Amino acid sequence: MKLFSKLAKYLVGLAQKTGGVIEGEKKINPVLAKGARELAAEGIVMLKNENYLLPIRDGTKVSVFGRVQYDYFYVGYGSGGDVKAAYLVNLIKGFKNVGISVNEDLADIYCSWCKANKPDEGYWGHWPRCFPEMPLDEKLVEDAAKQSDAAIIVIGRAAGEDREHTLEKGGYYLSDAECDMLDKVTKQFDKVVVVINSGNLIDLSALNSYGKKIGGLLYVWQGGMESGNAVADVVSGKVCPSGKLTDTIATSYAAYPSSSNFGNKAYNNYAEDIYVGYRYFETFAPQDTLYPFGFGKSYTKFSIKSDMRKTENGAKFFVTIQNTGTKYSGKEVVQVYVEPPQGKLGKPIRNLAAFAKTKLLAPGESETLTLSVPYYALMSYDCGGETGNRHCYVAEAGKYLFFVGNSVRDTVSAGELILGKEMILPRKEVMPPEKKNTFKVLRPFVDKDGKLTKSDKEIACGLRNLAHRITKNLPQDIPQTGDKGIKLKDVAQGKAKLDDFVAQLSVKELETLCRGNTKMNSPLGPKGNAGAFGGILPSLREKGVPPVITTDGPSGIRLMSYASLLPCGTLIACSFNEELAERLFGLVAEEMKEKGTDILLAPGMNIHRDPLCGRNFEYFSEDPLVSGKMAAAIVRGLQKQGVSACPKHFACNNQETNRNRHDSRVSERALREIYLKGFEICVKESAPLNIMTSYNKINGVWSHYNYDLCTTVLREEWDYCGNVMTDWWMQPSRDPDFDANYNSGYRIRAQVDVLMPGGGKLGKYDQSAFKSYKKGGLTLGELQRSAKNVLSMIITLFADRLRKAV
Numbered sequence: 001m002k003l004f005s006k007l008a009k010y011l012v013g014l015a016q017k018t019g020g021v022i023e024g025e026k027k028i029n030p031v032l033a034k035g036a037r038e039l040a041a042e043g044i045v046m047l048k049n050e051n052y053l054l055p056i057r058d059g060t061k062v063s064v065f066g067r068v069q070y071d072y073f074y075v076g077y078g079s080g081g082d083v084k085a086a087y088l089v090n091l092i093k094g095f096k097n098v099g100i101s102v103n104e105d106l107a108d109i110y111c112s113w114c115k116a117n118k119p120d121e122g123y124w125g126h127w128p129r130c131f132p133e134m135p136l137d138e139k140l141v142e143d144a145a146k147q148s149d150a151a152i153i154v155i156g157r158a159a160g161e162d163r164e165h166t167l168e169k170g171g172y173y174l175s176d177a178e179c180d181m182l183d184k185v186t187k188q189f190d191k192v193v194v195v196i197n198s199g200n201l202i203d204l205s206a207l208n209s210y211g212k213k214i215g216g217l218l219y220v221w222q223g224g225m226e227s228g229n230a231v232a233d234v235v236s237g238k239v240c241p242s243g244k245l246t247d248t249i250a251t252s253y254a255a256y257p258s259s260s261n262f263g264n265k266a267y268n269n270y271a272e273d274i275y276v277g278y279r280y281f282e283t284f285a286p287q288d289t290l291y292p293f294g295f296g297k298s299y300t301k302f303s304i305k306s307d308m309r310k311t312e313n314g315a316k317f318f319v320t321i322q323n324t325g326t327k328y329s330g331k332e333v334v335q336v337y338v339e340p341p342q343g344k345l346g347k348p349i350r351n352l353a354a355f356a357k358t359k360l361l362a363p364g365e366s367e368t369l370t371l372s373v374p375y376y377a378l379m380s381y382d383c384g385g386e387t388g389n390r391h392c393y394v395a396e397a398g399k400y401l402f403f404v405g406n407s408v409r410d411t412v413s414a415g416e417l418i419l420g421k422e423m424i425l426p427r428k429e430v431m432p433p434e435k436k437n438t439f440k441v442l443r444p445f446v447d448k449d450g451k452l453t454k455s456d457k458e459i460a461c462g463l464r465n466l467a468h469r470i471t472k473n474l475p476q477d478i479p480q481t482g483d484k485g486i487k488l489k490d491v492a493q494g495k496a497k498l499d500d501f502v503a504q505l506s507v508k509e510l511e512t513l514c515r516g517n518t519k520m521n522s523p524l525g526p527k528g529n530a531g532a533f534g535g536i537l538p539s540l541r542e543k544g545v546p547p548v549i550t551t552d553g554p555s556g557i558r559l560m561s562y563a564s565l566l567p568c569g570t571l572i573a574c575s576f577n578e579e580l581a582e583r584l585f586g587l588v589a590e591e592m593k594e595k596g597t598d599i600l601l602a603p604g605m606n607i608h609r610d611p612l613c614g615r616n617f618e619y620f621s622e623d624p625l626v627s628g629k630m631a632a633a634i635v636r637g638l639q640k641q642g643v644s645a646c647p648k649h650f651a652c653n654n655q656e657t658n659r660n661r662h663d664s665r666v667s668e669r670a671l672r673e674i675y676l677k678g679f680e681i682c683v684k685e686s687a688p689l690n691i692m693t694s695y696n697k698i699n700g701v702w703s704h705y706n707y708d709l710c711t712t713v714l715r716e717e718w719d720y721c722g723n724v725m726t727d728w729w730m731q732p733s734r735d736p737d738f739d740a741n742y743n744s745g746y747r748i749r750a751q752v753d754v755l756m757p758g759g760g761k762l763g764k765y766d767q768s769a770f771k772s773y774k775k776g777g778l779t780l781g782e783l784q785r786s787a788k789n790v791l792s793m794i795i796t797l798f799a800d801r802l803r804k805a806v
Contacts, residue, residue, distance in 0.1 A: 022560055022562060023560055023561040024561035024562050024595075025086075025562065026086040026562050027086065028086045028087070028225075028562075028564050029587060029590070031587060032584070032587040032588065032591065033564070035580070035583060035584040035587055036223075037226035037229050037230050037233070038230075039572060039577070039580050039584050040223030040224060040226050040227060040229075040230030040567045040571060041230040041231075042242055042243060042331070042575035043223070043243045043567060043570075043571035043573070043574040043575040044220045044221070044223075044230065044234045044241055044571075044574075045241070045243040045245055045295075045296040045574055046216070046217070046234070046241040046243070046298070047204075047219060047249075047291055047295070047296070048214065048216055048217035049215070049216050049297050049299075050212050050214075050215040050216070051215060052299075053150070053193060053215035053216045054235065054299070055234070055235060055236055055237030056235055056237070057237075058099075059101070060149045060150055061101040061102070061103060061147065061148045062101065062102060062103065062148055062149070062151065062152050063103040063106050063145070063147070063148040063150075064095070064102060064103070064106065064110070064152045065106075065136070065151060065152070065181055065185055066154035066155060066156070066178075067110060067113070067131055067133055067156075068091070068131070068156030069090065069154050070091075070092060070111060070114045071090075071114055071119050071131050072088070072091055072156065072197060072227055072228065073156045073157065073199070073222055074088055074222055074223070074224055074227050074565060075222045075565060075566075075568055076158050076161075076222060076555075076568060076614075076617035077127040078124075078160045078161025078614075078618075079558065080552065080553060080554055080604060080615070080618045081568070082552070082558050083556035083563055083566075084558075084559070084560065084561060084563060085225045085556070085563070085564070085565035086225070086564065086565075087225055088565070089225065089228035089229050090227070091195075091197075091227070092107055092111075092228070094227070094228025094229045094231055094232035095228070095232045095235070095236075097228070097229055097232060098229070098233060098236045098238055100232060100236055105144075106140075109140070110134060114134075117132070117134070124162065125161070125162040125163045126163070127158065127160045127163075128158065129159065129165065129166065129170055129171045130156060130157055130158070130170045130171070130175060131156065132177070133175065133177035133178055135177065136181055136184050136185075141184045141185055141187075141188045142188055144188070145188040145189050148189075149191065150191035151185050151188075151189040151192045152194075152195060152235070153181060153192065153193070154194075154197060155178055155194065155196055155198075156198065157196075157199075158198070158222075159199060159613075159617055160614055160615075161615055162656050162659070163614050163656055163657075164612050164613060164614045164656055165200050165202075165614060165616075166612070167612070172201075172202055172611070174202075174203070174206050179206065182194075182206075182210065182214075186210055186213040191215055192213060192215055193214075193217070193218065194214050194218070195231065195235075196217070196218065197222065197227075198219075198222070199222040199570055199616070199617025199618075200611060200616045200617055201249060201611040203253065204217075204249055204290055204291070205251055205252060218235070218241075219243075220234075220571075221567070221570055221571035222567065222617060223568075223571060224556070224567045224568070225564060226567075230567075237328070240298055240299045240328045240329060240330035240331070241296065241297065241298055241299065242298060242330060242331040242332065242333065242357070242575070243296050243571075243574040244295060244296040244406070244407065244574060244576055245291060245293055245296060246573045246574050246608075246620060246621035246623065247277060247293065247570075247608050247611070248277050248289055248292060248293045248622065249289070249290045249291040250289060250290060251287075251288050251289070251290050252288070253611065253612075255281075255288035256280075256611060257271075257275055257280040257442065258270075258609050258610040259610065262609070262610040262612060262613075263612065263655060263657050264657075264662075265657060265658040265661075265662065266661075266662065266663065267665050268654075268662070268663075269665050270441070270664065270667070270670055271440065271441055271442060271456075272441070273441035273666075273667055273670045274347075274670050275348060275442050276607065276609055277622030278292065278293035278350060278622065278623070279348035279350065280348075282349055282350045282409075283348045283349045283350075283452060284453075284454055289409075292407050292408050292409040293352075293408045293623065294333070294335050294407035294409075295409070295410070296333075296406075296407075298328075298332070299325075299327075299328040300325030300327065300328040300329070300330040300363070301323070301324045301325045302321055302332045302361075302406070303322045304319060304320070304321050304334060304405060304406065304412075305319070306318065306319040306320075306404040306412075306415075307319075308402060308414050313372075313375060314372065314373050314374040314375045314417070315372070315373045315402065315415070315417055316372050316373075317336055317370070317371045317372075317414060317415075318369075319334050319336075319356075319368065319369050319370075319404060320366055320367070320368045320369075321358050321367055321369065322364070322366035323362065323363050323366070324364075325363050326363050328363070329360050329362045329365075330360070331357055331361065331577075332357070332358050332406060333355060333356070333357050333358075333576040334355060334356050334357075334358070334369055334371065334404065334405075334406065335354075335404070335405060335406060335407065335408070335411070336352070336353045336354040336373060336403070336404050336414070337350045337351060337402070337404075337405075338350075338351050338353045338373065338378060338400055338401065339351075339401040340380070340395075340396070340398070340400050341396055341398030341399055341400070342444060342446055342452075343380075343396035343398060344386040344387050344396065345380045346443045347444070350403075350408050352408070352625050353373040353625070354373050354625075355371070355576055355626070355629075356369045356371055357575075357576050357577050357578075357579075375423055376393070378395045378417070379393040379394060379395045379423065379425060380394060380395075380396070380669070380673065381393055381394070381427075381669040381673055382394045382669070383429075383432075383460045383667055383669045383672075384457075384460035385460075387422065389422075391426070391428060392424050392426045394422055394423070394425075395419055395422060395423040396419070396422050397420060397422050398419060399416055400417040400419065401413065401416050402415050427717065428708075428717075429462055429465075430668060430709070430712050431671060431698050431699050431706065432463070432699065433459050433460075433461045433462070433665055433666070433667065433668075433699045434461060434699060435461040437461075437699075437700070438458060438459055439458075439459055439665065440456040441457060441459050442455075443456055459667050460668065462668075464736070464737070466707055466737050467737040467738070469712075470737065470749065474781060474782065475779075475781035475784070476781050477779065477784070478499050478502055479503060480503055480504075480505075480780075481503040481504055482504060483504050483543075484500070484504055487501075487543055487544035487805075488501060488543060488545050488791065488795065488802060489544050489802045489803070490544075492795045492798075492799060492803050493803055493805075498791060501791070502784050502787055502788055502791070504543070505543075505784075505787065506539075507770065507773060507780070507783065509537060509539060509540055509787075510780075510783040510784060511769050511770050511773070512537050512540065513533075513534065513540070513545075513754075513786070513787040513790050514744065514748055514754055514755065514769055514783065514786050514787065515744065515755040515756075515758040515766055515769070516531045516532060516536070516757040516758030516759075517532040517536040517547070517757065518759035518766075519757055520728070520757050522536075522549070522757075524536065524547040525547070525596060526560075526561065526595055526596045527559065527560040527561070528558065528559035528561070529551055529559060530550040530552050530728070530757070531756050531757030531758065532547045532549050533548050533550075533725075533790070534546060534548035534790065535548075536758075544802070545791070545794065546798055546801070548598050548599060549596065549597045550598070550599045550601055550756065551600055551601065553601050553602030553604075554600070554603045554634075555618070557588070557591060557592055557597060559595060559597070563595065568617040568618065569603060569604055569605075569619050569620050569630075570616065570617055572630060572634075573620035573626055573627070576626070578630065579633070581634055581637065582636050582637035583637060585633075585637030586637040586640060586641050588637070589638045589639075589640070589641030589642065589643045592638075592643045593642065593643060597643075598643055598797060599643065599646050599689075599690055599797075600638060600643065600644070600645060601648060601692060602634065602647075602648070603620075603630070603645065603647055603648075604618035604619050604647075605619060605620055605627045605628070605630075605647055605648070606649055606651070606652070606653045606654055606675075607619070607621070607622060607623075607624065607654060607674060607675055607678065608620075608621055608622040609654040609655075610654065613654055613655050613656065614655075614656040615653075615656060624674055624675075624681070625681065627678035628677065628678035628685070629685070631681075631686070632682045632685035632686035633686075635647065635686035636686045639687075639688070639689065642797075642799075642800065643797070644689040644690050644793070645686075645688045645690070646688065646690040646725070647679065647688050647692070648691070648692035648693075648727065649693065649695070649703075649727060650679055650691050650693050650694055650703060650714075650724075651676055651698065651709065652664035652671075652675050652696060652703075653694035653695065653696055654675075659695045660695045660696075661696075661731065662695075662696045663696065663697040663699070663700060664696050664698050666699065679691075679714075680718055683714070683718045683720050687721075688722060689722045689793045689796055690722055690724070691714070691720070691722065691724050691725070692724075692726070693706070693709075693710065693724065693725070693752055695730075695731075702730070702733060704727070704730045704731075704747055704752050705733060705747055705752070706750055707749065709750075711750060711751045714751075715751060721792065722789070722792075722793050723753050723790050724751060724752045724753050724754070725753065725754040725756050726747070726752060726755050726756055729756075729757075730747065730755060735749065738777050739777070740772065740775040740776050741772045741777030741778055742768055742771075743766070743768030743769075744766055744769035745768055745769050745773065745777050745778040746772070748769055748772075748778060748783065748786045751785070753786040753787075754790060
């Protein structure tokens with residue numbers, strides 16, 4: 001959430017207004033704590049394990065280097081991580097909890113130094129990316145080596161909201177002090193493990209230069225309150241690592257295709273188009289990959305055998321996975337990739353089409369998983385008409401090759417589908433780039449030797465043609481009747497229709513349903529809430545409309561009370577465990593109900609377009625299938641227990657720099673195949689009751705005013721029936737198609753139903769919807785339509801309460 005200069009003072013003083021006291025007991029459901037620890041461990045990715053250095057065997061004493069062993073980064077900074085954790089388990093405590101023998105002398109030295117040199121946590125948008133490292137002298141390291149059998153070096157990083165990671169030492173790159181630590185430790189120790197505690201990717205090429213001097217490498221991300229226990233579980237062998245990378249780790253930042261079009265204040269041209277992450281590297285630059293998408297080592301070995309069968313709707317894969325090791329039980333992630341024909345559109349040579357994770361398999365044990373790939377997953381979007389089917393999803397005729405394995409690189413052929421003719425799914429043109437902002441996007445070119453090389457193509461542009469469509473589809477006014485005594489419970493109980501309830505509402509009540517209660521920390525909810533909407537007027541509450549309380553996420557419940565601090569989004573996704581994520585967030589839902597909040601503003605699910613994006617730790621992956629599936633699991637977990645999720649930020653919130661005014665310029669094809677696809681999967685598989693728009697523009701139109709985004713695609717194409725809210729506050733703008741409409745009138749016309757937290761920067765009540773209505777820019781029917789969207793959501797959210805109401 002954006003902090004403007006005056007607004008910053010208000011938010012910084014929020015703790016003072018609530019007494020600055022964290023309320024409640026430091027008590028966490030032990031089942032939730034166990035689930036958080038389990039998920040945090042499953043998301044840890046083992047990148048390297050030379051000579052089976054890991055796990056640390058019983059009787060092995062380790063010297064732990066790096067201040068992060070105590071000053072751990074449990075989560076990233078900003079609204080998504082600012083949870084009042086009931087407890088925190090650092091690395092040293094976690095090691096001791098599982099019985100790892102630690103060099104106590106060295107640990108005490110670090111402990112004393114950390115206490116004397118407390119890190120500066122910074123302030124909003126100016127948080128540290130790393131903490132200054134304790135200087136090491138040769139003798140200290142030499143003495144530690146004499147007392148220990150192995151060394152573990154911990155390197156920590158944190159990114160955050162409202163600012164990016166940076167191409168600086170101590171940011172994306174290792175600091176001089178960290179390099180010095182690596183040099184001295186690898187000189188004295190033969191057995192060295194490096195642990196990366198970071199929610200975002202950092203440059204690993206420097207570590208790679210040490211070769212076999214570094215025997216083990218774990219990317220442990222940010223595991224929340226159970227971080228130390230989860231890392232210790234994996235390091236000790238109590239848990240066999242099963243995490244897989246949801247992003248490609250490249251040899252350098254410059255190797256990422258977005259690197260030359262990221263961080264600009266006014267706009268970024270998404271010139272890489274659909275070639276994001278592994279889609280780019282596998283197609284054009286496999287040599288620039290350090291660790292491929294989907295990669296992650298285990299303490300045991302698995303065999304994978306698949307049987308493909310064609311179905312009426314596509315293909316099914318019956319994949320048998322066997323633990324062929326003799327010592328460790330473990331889990332494996334099966335990944336199905338498709339190589340489509342290049343055809344006229346040009347395509348990545350690998351697309352993840354399905355994935356699944358096994359149960360815990362004992363040595364010799366096997367499991368058969370069924371993975372389905374529908375024809376829809378094979379389709380590409382033709383926004384320029386190259387196939388003769390402009391604005392259609394198209395599966396071009398030809399041979400579709402399938403591969404099954406445990407990373408994008410480690411696969412075997414698993415069958416093929418041959419399409420004798422193209423398959424077409426028509427769509428409307430939406431959010432086209434403007435001709436004045438034309439640019440070229442990456443395309444593959446098949447040379448005379450049959451090899452794919454880089455080419456480019458002018459982006460397919462279009463003209464805004466919304467006025468006619470909007471006017472044609474305006475909802476009919478519901479004749480106003482005045483109060484007839486119908487309560488919302490009557491609608492929930494089937495005694496009255498929603499239209500009849502809405503007919504009673506005054507324009508003031510309708511307008512109020514379309515905004516929040518003006519400020520964060522609403523008095524209608526627990527202290528520290530993000531805001532309230534719904535029954536925020538006494539007259540609405542008299543009609544049975546309850547207030548709806550929102551709380552920041554996704555790493556837990558952000559209130560002025562103790563709560564569970566959860567693993568970051570990237571770690572959750574690296575587990576590839578939908579079932580475990582769903583189960584954990586079901587427990588989080590119970591915690592929400594205990595604390596009196598209804599909507600968790602989560603999950604965050606924007607694509608990892610570039611490794612420098614400050615909020616990547618909140619998000620899942622460079623891949624839309626992984627993002628959509630993991631988000632859907634979290635939504636199901638929350639909503640099965642009677643609270644609501646709110647997936648965010650819809651859409652293209654791929655950088656934090658100038659995020660309120662920045663324009664994401666992107667082809668309709670990349671929008672549909674990459675940046676909207678995860679949201680589509682989430683909506684169709686989990687039916688979230690709420691969705692939050694992003695701050696940024698998409699091809700010149702802010703998301704919170706974007707009719708094509710929130711009506712044409714979300715509601716008409718995907719059949720979404722829930723409520724859409726803004727991110728906190730929005731940018732003022734007149735509707736370019738209707739002169740009398742502006743700000744909230746413009747927003748409501750797009751079916752962005754609720755402005756949160758409901759007022760301007762300083763909490764002043766926003767009156768633009770009412771004024772747009774008075775001027776004829778917004779119709780009564782549109783106000784009633786958004787009110788119905790909000791009320792329908794409330795009826796579903798509070799179904800049990802309303803149905804039992806007397």
